[in-house]
Amino acid sequence: MLRKILAAAALLSIITLVVIDSRIHFSSESVRLKSEKFSSQKNWNLFFDQSYVYYSGGLNLLSDIRELNSVLQRDDIVVSDIATSYYLVANLPVHIVNVHRHHGRYRFEEWSEILDSGRICRLSQGQNLKELDAILARRLGQSESIYLVINKSQGNKNLVRDCLSSNRGYLITTAQALFEQRFENRSFVVFDLSSRSS
Amino acid sequence: MPIFFHIEAHLWILYTLLGNGLLLNFLLRRVSKSYREITSPLEAQVLSAFVFSLLINYAVLLLFDYLDFAFGNIIYVLVMLTTALSMVVFNYCREQMDIVKSVSWINLVLYLIIFILLFINGGLIDQVSDAWWHMSKANRIAWESSVVDHGRHLSGEIERFYPALWHSNLAMIRELSGQGLPAIWNAFTAWGAVFKAMGFYLLGLGLFRNRGVAFAGAVLFVLLPGIGASYLRVSAWPSHLSYAILFFALYVFCNVDQVTKDRSLVNGIKQLLEQPGPVLLLITLLIAISMLHLFELVLFFCSVFAFFVARSISGFFVTNMDFGGRTLNLNRLVYRAVLAVFFTAAIIRLYLIEYKEFADSPSMIMLPLLILLLLTVELMSKQTIFLRIALGLILALLLLASLDFQHVYALFDASYSLPRTGSFERPLSSDGWFNEKMLLPSWDFQLRQGLLWSGLFGLFISAFLFWFSRSEGALFVFSNSMLVWLVCTSPYIYSWITEALDYHSTWRISLLSFHQLALGAAIALLSRSLFMDKTESEQC
Numbered sequence: 001m002l003r004k005i006l007a008a009a010a011l012l013s014i015i016t017l018v019v020i021d022s023r024i025h026f027s028s029e030s031v032r033l034k035s036e037k038f039s040s041q042k043n044w045n046l047f048f049d050q051s052y053v054y055y056s057g058g059l060n061l062l063s064d065i066r067e068l069n070s071v072l073q074r075d076d077i078v079v080s081d082i083a084t085s086y087y088l089v090a091n092l093p094v095h096i097v098n099v100h101r102h103h104g105r106y107r108f109e110e111w112s113e114i115l116d117s118g119r120i121c122r123l124s125q126g127q128n129l130k131e132l133d134a135i136l137a138r139r140l141g142q143s144e145s146i147y148l149v150i151n152k153s154q155g156n157k158n159l160v161r162d163c164l165s166s167n168r169g170y171l172i173t174t175a176q177a178l179f180e181q182r183f184e185n186r187s188f189v190v191f192d193l194s195s196r197s198s
Numbered sequence: 199m200p201i202f203f204h205i206e207a208h209l210w211i212l213y214t215l216l217g218n219g220l221l222l223n224f225l226l227r228r229v230s231k232s233y234r235e236i237t238s239p240l241e242a243q244v245l246s247a248f249v250f251s252l253l254i255n256y257a258v259l260l261l262f263d264y265l266d267f268a269f270g271n272i273i274y275v276l277v278m279l280t281t282a283l284s285m286v287v288f289n290y291c292r293e294q295m296d297i298v299k300s301v302s303w304i305n306l307v308l309y310l311i312i313f314i315l316l317f318i319n320g321g322l323i324d325q326v327s328d329a330w331w332h333m334s335k336a337n338r339i340a341w342e343s344s345v346v347d348h349g350r351h352l353s354g355e356i357e358r359f360y361p362a363l364w365h366s367n368l369a370m371i372r373e374l375s376g377q378g379l380p381a382i383w384n385a386f387t388a389w390g391a392v393f394k395a396m397g398f399y400l401l402g403l404g405l406f407r408n409r410g411v412a413f414a415g416a417v418l419f420v421l422l423p424g425i426g427a428s429y430l431r432v433s434a435w436p437s438h439l440s441y442a443i444l445f446f447a448l449y450v451f452c453n454v455d456q457v458t459k460d461r462s463l464v465n466g467i468k469q470l471l472e473q474p475g476p477v478l479l480l481i482t483l484l485i486a487i488s489m490l491h492l493f494e495l496v497l498f499f500c501s502v503f504a505f506f507v508a509r510s511i512s513g514f515f516v517t518n519m520d521f522g523g524r525t526l527n528l529n530r531l532v533y534r535a536v537l538a539v540f541f542t543a544a545i546i547r548l549y550l551i552e553y554k555e556f557a558d559s560p561s562m563i564m565l566p567l568l569i570l571l572l573l574t575v576e577l578m579s580k581q582t583i584f585l586r587i588a589l590g591l592i593l594a595l596l597l598l599a600s601l602d603f604q605h606v607y608a609l610f611d612a613s614y615s616l617p618r619t620g621s622f623e624r625p626l627s628s629d630g631w632f633n634e635k636m637l638l639p640s641w642d643f644q645l646r647q648g649l650l651w652s653g654l655f656g657l658f659i660s661a662f663l664f665w666f667s668r669s670e671g672a673l674f675v676f677s678n679s680m681l682v683w684l685v686c687t688s689p690y691i692y693s694w695i696t697e698a699l700d701y702h703s704t705w706r707i708s709l710l711s712f713h714q715l716a717l718g719a720a721i722a723l724l725s726r727s728l729f730m731d732k733t734e735s736e737q738c
Contacts, residue, residue: 004728011724014655014717021652022421025428040325043423044391044430050203050320053384057322062378074341075354083326090333090379093341095354103331107355158326 233475321387424648656713
């Protein structure tokens with residue numbers, strides 16, 4: 001009898017441990033908090049669904065990205081907010097400069113400075129434009145086509161914190177005055193930064 | 199969200215990543231009795247089919263690359279292959295197709311639940327993650343129709359080396375389906391999650407030879423968070439595919455180990471040559487692992503090595519059997535070969551390649567080398583009992599001395615951790631030593647979540663299970679968990695492995711803490727003793 005009681009107590013303890021440790025999968029609060037704090041959902045959760053992924057994973061952009069294929073050619077350089085940069089490079093044969101620090105961001109120091117400081121989002125200020133011109137002059141010397149892609153779509157939490165997207169209204173107006181607009185669809189506006197040099 | 203979200207991607211995944219592999223599996227089951235035996239569980243057939251499909255697709259892609267054909271045309275070859283294999287299988291191996299016999303319905307329910315959960319959750323991380331780096335690589339392979347020249351996929355600069363088996367298969371599916379890579383990635387996650395659970399079930403079955411324990415382990419693998427286990431939303435990452443295959447490889451290893459452990463070297467090899475199915479399957483799995491993520495190859499040998507060391511020590515103390523010093527057999531040969539490789543790697547990497555880096559502080563790696571040296575002396579040569587015990591005590595003291603106890607304390611009290619530098623939590627007691635070259639993994643790399651408390655209890659429960667049941671499955675779990683705790687709390691060992699492998703995520707070794715199996719075994723055994731009034735102690 002004592003043996004059975006001990007076995008039951010041990011079994012109950014282990015099951016309690018499992019229940020406590022696995023609560024993370026059954027908490028709607030956890031999904032809400034993660035979403036608010038820009039933390040990604042890696043564990044599965046009973047209350048998480050693809051509606052989160054549809055916008056914040058860029059799935060809603062797939063058909064619009066395909067349309068960009070008509071203007072962005074193989075090995076073209078794309079300047080965009082970091083999330084859009086990755087959406088593009090995962091679908092089109094382009095290269096990006098706004099890369100994550102885990103992927104060798106240090107290799108693009110000149111781009112990182114103008115992107116991270118947000119100066120690229122304030123191009124009407126003469127000094128910022130000069131800085132961009134200097135970068136373009138160096139890059140275009142290597143005969144590359146460089147495009148600025150502005151993502152207009154909404155509902156993606158990754159775009160909210162990036163001035164290239166949050167500041168897009170102002171940026172589009174400024175860019176229209178400075179660069180040749182090459183394309184526009186429901187989600188994207190594309191400017192040819194190379195047109196600046198001509 | 200439409201109910202048949204990305205259904206087309208799912209159908210292409212089903213055909214391209216399972217179809218031809220499953221047919222080849224039926225054929226092999228007809229040809230080889232030993233292969234048929236080892237793939238008797240449905241899970242083994244599914245995972246074999248997946249691995250075969252990945253490798254077949256890659257071989258055809260390589261051929262297309264060589265012949266400069268567009269990858270979009272690969273469908274003709276795949277369909278021809280399917281037709282040829284189907285004709286052979288339907289004519290000669292029809293009896294092997296009756297997989298219903300090998301189905302455990304309760305397992306199927308578990309896999310269905312996992313699939314539905316992950317189908318609803320989706321697999322794209324709602325942040326910019328490494329997943330996009332992988333998709334960028336796959337995308338470039340698709341656009342270039344080349345599996346070899348894709349080093350400049352992201353920014354135009356040369357990217358770090360990454361094996362391309364998974365990226366090539368993704369590129370192929372993209373070319374065939376016309377679906378975007380994010381859609382394929384998102385859809386595959388549900389399949390990958392099921393494959394991981396299947397792999398873990400097989401590992402439990404291989405170690406404990408008990409379906410109940412294996413099933414409980416698989417359920418806990420899905421439930422208990424941390425250390426790659428319940429991270430099912432990242433199941434489409436190459437590392438996680440590699441995890442599934444690693445579990446499967448350990449299941450096959452368990453089978454090979456049973457065949458060879460009590461036989462002499464010649465008899466062991468003879469036996470394996472007579473029934474080559476498991477060894478060939480194991481080699482295929484290890485090749486697939488090295489072409490997916492590579493690090494799990496190291497994990498496989500670390501796991502086997504830890505088990506062999508534990509079996510040797512426990513054999514000496516528990517049954518007075520000396521695993522290391524007796525007549526050489528295949529297991530001992532493998533064990534010694536692994537030890538030799540570890541030694542060579544340590545010396546070449548640290549003393550020859552990284553000499554300048556460590557010239558200032560050679561004592562930093564002396565301790566790991568000394569531990570390896572003592573293991574060699576302790577386990578590979580015939581010693582008197584007194585000397586063996588003395589060596590064992592020195593070894594234990596060295597291991598204890600190498601631990602950072604303040605870092606151990608920080609596991610329980612997060613506020614005790616030093617601020618992170620880069621992606622590492624600095625070791626505490628050794629802070630400032632050796633020009634701050636010493637590293638330990640931050641507990642928040644899924645580690646605290648996984649090791650507290652289920653990981654910690656799992657370690658003790660596995661020791662307890664081994665003590666009472668003499669189960670080699672429990673010994674395997676205990677030795678692997680012990681290895682995880684040692685690596686994650688000893689700055690000497692952690693820094694040494696990190697430098698020797700030149701790998702930034704050595705903490706992933708914590709995947710080897712198979713505490714889910716220890717807890718699963720305890721639940722199964724306790725339930726049986728409570729409700730069935732009899733105990734069984736089947737084991738590996």
